[in-house]
Amino acid sequence: MRRYLLLFGLLLVLAGILLLFSTRTGLQFGGVRVSTSADASFLEERTVDFLEDIRFKDFEKAATYHSIEDRRTVKIPELLERIFQIRPEFLDILRYEILAVELDRSRTRARVKTRTVVKILNSGEIREPEIIFYWHKDPRDGWVMKLESSLR
Structure with missing residues:
Protein backbone atom coordinates (compact mmCIF):
# COMPACT_ATOMS: atom_id res chain seq x y z
CA MET A 1 0.00 0.00 0.00
CA THR A 36 3.56 19.51 -30.01
CA SER A 37 3.09 21.38 -33.29
CA ALA A 38 5.96 23.14 -35.02
CA ASP A 39 3.53 25.16 -37.14
CA ALA A 40 1.49 26.33 -34.15
CA SER A 41 4.64 27.31 -32.28
CA PHE A 42 5.97 29.18 -35.32
CA LEU A 43 2.67 31.03 -35.80
CA GLU A 44 2.53 32.01 -32.15
CA GLU A 45 6.05 33.48 -32.36
CA ARG A 46 5.35 35.27 -35.65
CA THR A 47 2.14 36.81 -34.31
CA VAL A 48 4.00 38.10 -31.25
CA ASP A 49 6.70 39.50 -33.58
CA PHE A 50 4.01 41.26 -35.63
CA LEU A 51 2.38 42.76 -32.53
CA GLU A 52 5.78 43.92 -31.31
CA ASP A 53 6.45 45.61 -34.66
CA ILE A 54 3.08 47.37 -34.41
CA ARG A 55 3.80 48.37 -30.81
CA PHE A 56 7.03 50.08 -31.87
CA LYS A 57 5.42 51.59 -35.01
CA ASP A 58 7.67 49.65 -37.41
CA PHE A 59 5.03 49.42 -40.14
CA GLU A 60 7.50 48.44 -42.88
CA LYS A 61 8.61 45.40 -40.88
CA ALA A 62 4.99 44.63 -39.97
CA ALA A 63 4.15 44.49 -43.69
CA THR A 64 6.73 41.72 -44.24
CA TYR A 65 4.37 39.16 -42.72
CA HIS A 66 2.13 39.58 -45.77
CA SER A 67 2.71 37.76 -49.07
CA ILE A 68 5.37 39.18 -51.37
CA GLU A 69 2.78 40.42 -53.90
CA ASP A 70 0.70 42.20 -51.26
CA ARG A 71 3.56 43.91 -49.41
CA ARG A 72 3.61 46.79 -51.89
CA THR A 73 -0.06 47.61 -51.45
CA VAL A 74 -0.73 46.89 -47.78
CA LYS A 75 -1.11 49.99 -45.62
CA ILE A 76 -0.68 48.91 -42.01
CA PRO A 77 -1.49 52.32 -40.45
CA GLU A 78 -4.82 52.47 -42.30
CA LEU A 79 -5.69 48.92 -41.25
CA LEU A 80 -4.86 49.71 -37.62
CA GLU A 81 -6.98 52.84 -37.75
CA ARG A 82 -9.86 50.79 -39.11
CA ILE A 83 -9.72 48.20 -36.31
CA PHE A 84 -9.04 50.49 -33.35
CA GLN A 85 -10.99 53.50 -34.67
CA ILE A 86 -8.06 55.77 -33.78
CA ARG A 87 -5.05 57.08 -35.68
CA PRO A 88 -1.93 54.93 -35.05
CA GLU A 89 0.04 57.84 -33.58
CA PHE A 90 -2.51 58.04 -30.72
CA LEU A 91 -2.39 54.28 -30.08
CA ASP A 92 -0.15 52.91 -27.34
CA ILE A 93 -0.07 49.10 -27.21
CA LEU A 94 0.62 48.28 -23.57
CA ARG A 95 0.65 44.49 -23.74
CA TYR A 96 -0.64 41.53 -25.70
CA GLU A 97 -1.09 37.82 -25.22
CA ILE A 98 -1.82 34.84 -27.43
CA LEU A 99 -5.05 33.13 -26.36
CA ALA A 100 -5.18 30.28 -28.89
CA VAL A 101 -3.59 28.95 -32.07
CA GLU A 102 -5.79 26.85 -34.36
CA LEU A 103 -4.86 25.06 -37.57
CA ASP A 104 -7.33 23.53 -39.99
CA ARG A 105 -7.22 19.85 -40.96
CA SER A 106 -5.12 20.53 -44.07
CA ARG A 107 -2.61 22.46 -41.91
CA THR A 108 -2.49 25.22 -44.55
CA ARG A 109 -4.73 27.73 -42.78
CA ALA A 110 -4.52 29.00 -39.25
CA ARG A 111 -5.95 31.57 -36.90
CA VAL A 112 -4.28 33.06 -33.87
CA LYS A 113 -6.55 34.65 -31.28
CA THR A 114 -5.00 37.46 -29.25
CA ARG A 115 -5.97 39.89 -26.53
CA THR A 116 -4.34 43.30 -26.75
CA VAL A 117 -4.42 46.05 -24.14
CA VAL A 118 -4.15 49.49 -25.72
CA LYS A 119 -4.26 53.02 -24.38
CA ILE A 120 -5.69 55.85 -26.44
CA LEU A 121 -3.18 58.62 -25.84
CA ASN A 122 -5.37 61.65 -26.46
CA SER A 123 -8.12 60.45 -24.10
CA GLY A 124 -6.40 58.07 -21.68
CA GLU A 125 -9.03 55.41 -22.45
CA ILE A 126 -7.94 51.77 -22.06
CA ARG A 127 -9.34 49.14 -24.45
CA GLU A 128 -8.84 45.37 -24.54
CA PRO A 129 -9.81 44.14 -28.00
CA GLU A 130 -9.56 40.48 -28.92
CA ILE A 131 -8.19 40.14 -32.44
CA ILE A 132 -7.93 37.06 -34.63
CA PHE A 133 -5.02 36.98 -37.08
CA TYR A 134 -5.48 34.73 -40.12
CA TRP A 135 -2.51 32.92 -41.67
CA HIS A 136 -2.18 30.90 -44.88
CA LYS A 137 0.64 28.58 -45.86
CA ASP A 138 1.85 29.71 -49.27
CA PRO A 139 3.86 27.06 -51.17
CA ARG A 140 6.39 29.70 -52.18
CA ASP A 141 6.49 32.11 -49.22
CA GLY A 142 5.65 29.81 -46.30
CA TRP A 143 3.27 31.12 -43.64
CA VAL A 144 1.91 34.57 -44.56
CA MET A 145 -0.59 36.65 -42.67
CA LYS A 146 -3.73 37.78 -44.38
CA LEU A 147 -3.43 41.22 -42.81
CA GLU A 148 -6.44 42.78 -44.44
CA SER A 149 -8.74 39.99 -43.29
CA SER A 150 -7.08 39.95 -39.87
CA LEU A 151 -7.32 43.67 -39.26
CA ARG A 152 -10.89 44.24 -40.41
Whole structure:
Protein backbone atom coordinates (compact mmCIF):
# COMPACT_ATOMS: atom_id res chain seq x y z
CA MET A 1 0.00 0.00 0.00
CA ARG A 2 2.78 2.38 0.90
CA ARG A 3 4.46 1.70 -2.43
CA TYR A 4 1.28 2.69 -4.30
CA LEU A 5 0.95 5.92 -2.33
CA LEU A 6 4.58 6.78 -3.10
CA LEU A 7 4.04 6.05 -6.80
CA PHE A 8 0.85 8.14 -6.81
CA GLY A 9 2.65 11.03 -5.10
CA LEU A 10 5.51 10.82 -7.60
CA LEU A 11 3.05 10.91 -10.50
CA LEU A 12 1.33 13.96 -9.00
CA VAL A 13 4.66 15.78 -8.66
CA LEU A 14 5.57 14.89 -12.27
CA ALA A 15 2.17 16.13 -13.51
CA GLY A 16 2.64 19.37 -11.58
CA ILE A 17 6.08 19.92 -13.13
CA LEU A 18 4.71 19.30 -16.63
CA LEU A 19 1.85 21.71 -15.99
CA LEU A 20 4.26 24.34 -14.71
CA PHE A 21 6.34 24.29 -17.91
CA SER A 22 3.52 23.78 -20.40
CA THR A 23 2.55 26.34 -23.04
CA ARG A 24 -0.22 26.36 -25.64
CA THR A 25 2.04 24.67 -28.19
CA GLY A 26 4.16 22.35 -26.05
CA LEU A 27 6.64 22.54 -23.19
CA GLN A 28 9.23 25.22 -22.50
CA PHE A 29 12.01 25.13 -19.95
CA GLY A 30 14.47 28.00 -20.12
CA GLY A 31 15.50 28.35 -23.76
CA VAL A 32 14.57 24.76 -24.67
CA ARG A 33 11.19 24.30 -26.30
CA VAL A 34 9.52 20.98 -27.09
CA SER A 35 6.58 21.67 -29.36
CA THR A 36 3.56 19.51 -30.01
CA SER A 37 3.09 21.38 -33.29
CA ALA A 38 5.96 23.14 -35.02
CA ASP A 39 3.53 25.16 -37.14
CA ALA A 40 1.49 26.33 -34.15
CA SER A 41 4.64 27.31 -32.28
CA PHE A 42 5.97 29.18 -35.32
CA LEU A 43 2.67 31.03 -35.80
CA GLU A 44 2.53 32.01 -32.15
CA GLU A 45 6.05 33.48 -32.36
CA ARG A 46 5.35 35.27 -35.65
CA THR A 47 2.14 36.81 -34.31
CA VAL A 48 4.00 38.10 -31.25
CA ASP A 49 6.70 39.50 -33.58
CA PHE A 50 4.01 41.26 -35.63
CA LEU A 51 2.38 42.76 -32.53
CA GLU A 52 5.78 43.92 -31.31
CA ASP A 53 6.45 45.61 -34.66
CA ILE A 54 3.08 47.37 -34.41
CA ARG A 55 3.80 48.37 -30.81
CA PHE A 56 7.03 50.08 -31.87
CA LYS A 57 5.42 51.59 -35.01
CA ASP A 58 7.67 49.65 -37.41
CA PHE A 59 5.03 49.42 -40.14
CA GLU A 60 7.50 48.44 -42.88
CA LYS A 61 8.61 45.40 -40.88
CA ALA A 62 4.99 44.63 -39.97
CA ALA A 63 4.15 44.49 -43.69
CA THR A 64 6.73 41.72 -44.24
CA TYR A 65 4.37 39.16 -42.72
CA HIS A 66 2.13 39.58 -45.77
CA SER A 67 2.71 37.76 -49.07
CA ILE A 68 5.37 39.18 -51.37
CA GLU A 69 2.78 40.42 -53.90
CA ASP A 70 0.70 42.20 -51.26
CA ARG A 71 3.56 43.91 -49.41
CA ARG A 72 3.61 46.79 -51.89
CA THR A 73 -0.06 47.61 -51.45
CA VAL A 74 -0.73 46.89 -47.78
CA LYS A 75 -1.11 49.99 -45.62
CA ILE A 76 -0.68 48.91 -42.01
CA PRO A 77 -1.49 52.32 -40.45
CA GLU A 78 -4.82 52.47 -42.30
CA LEU A 79 -5.69 48.92 -41.25
CA LEU A 80 -4.86 49.71 -37.62
CA GLU A 81 -6.98 52.84 -37.75
CA ARG A 82 -9.86 50.79 -39.11
CA ILE A 83 -9.72 48.20 -36.31
CA PHE A 84 -9.04 50.49 -33.35
CA GLN A 85 -10.99 53.50 -34.67
CA ILE A 86 -8.06 55.77 -33.78
CA ARG A 87 -5.05 57.08 -35.68
CA PRO A 88 -1.93 54.93 -35.05
CA GLU A 89 0.04 57.84 -33.58
CA PHE A 90 -2.51 58.04 -30.72
CA LEU A 91 -2.39 54.28 -30.08
CA ASP A 92 -0.15 52.91 -27.34
CA ILE A 93 -0.07 49.10 -27.21
CA LEU A 94 0.62 48.28 -23.57
CA ARG A 95 0.65 44.49 -23.74
CA TYR A 96 -0.64 41.53 -25.70
CA GLU A 97 -1.09 37.82 -25.22
CA ILE A 98 -1.82 34.84 -27.43
CA LEU A 99 -5.05 33.13 -26.36
CA ALA A 100 -5.18 30.28 -28.89
CA VAL A 101 -3.59 28.95 -32.07
CA GLU A 102 -5.79 26.85 -34.36
CA LEU A 103 -4.86 25.06 -37.57
CA ASP A 104 -7.33 23.53 -39.99
CA ARG A 105 -7.22 19.85 -40.96
CA SER A 106 -5.12 20.53 -44.07
CA ARG A 107 -2.61 22.46 -41.91
CA THR A 108 -2.49 25.22 -44.55
CA ARG A 109 -4.73 27.73 -42.78
CA ALA A 110 -4.52 29.00 -39.25
CA ARG A 111 -5.95 31.57 -36.90
CA VAL A 112 -4.28 33.06 -33.87
CA LYS A 113 -6.55 34.65 -31.28
CA THR A 114 -5.00 37.46 -29.25
CA ARG A 115 -5.97 39.89 -26.53
CA THR A 116 -4.34 43.30 -26.75
CA VAL A 117 -4.42 46.05 -24.14
CA VAL A 118 -4.15 49.49 -25.72
CA LYS A 119 -4.26 53.02 -24.38
CA ILE A 120 -5.69 55.85 -26.44
CA LEU A 121 -3.18 58.62 -25.84
CA ASN A 122 -5.37 61.65 -26.46
CA SER A 123 -8.12 60.45 -24.10
CA GLY A 124 -6.40 58.07 -21.68
CA GLU A 125 -9.03 55.41 -22.45
CA ILE A 126 -7.94 51.77 -22.06
CA ARG A 127 -9.34 49.14 -24.45
CA GLU A 128 -8.84 45.37 -24.54
CA PRO A 129 -9.81 44.14 -28.00
CA GLU A 130 -9.56 40.48 -28.92
CA ILE A 131 -8.19 40.14 -32.44
CA ILE A 132 -7.93 37.06 -34.63
CA PHE A 133 -5.02 36.98 -37.08
CA TYR A 134 -5.48 34.73 -40.12
CA TRP A 135 -2.51 32.92 -41.67
CA HIS A 136 -2.18 30.90 -44.88
CA LYS A 137 0.64 28.58 -45.86
CA ASP A 138 1.85 29.71 -49.27
CA PRO A 139 3.86 27.06 -51.17
CA ARG A 140 6.39 29.70 -52.18
CA ASP A 141 6.49 32.11 -49.22
CA GLY A 142 5.65 29.81 -46.30
CA TRP A 143 3.27 31.12 -43.64
CA VAL A 144 1.91 34.57 -44.56
CA MET A 145 -0.59 36.65 -42.67
CA LYS A 146 -3.73 37.78 -44.38
CA LEU A 147 -3.43 41.22 -42.81
CA GLU A 148 -6.44 42.78 -44.44
CA SER A 149 -8.74 39.99 -43.29
CA SER A 150 -7.08 39.95 -39.87
CA LEU A 151 -7.32 43.67 -39.26
CA ARG A 152 -10.89 44.24 -40.41
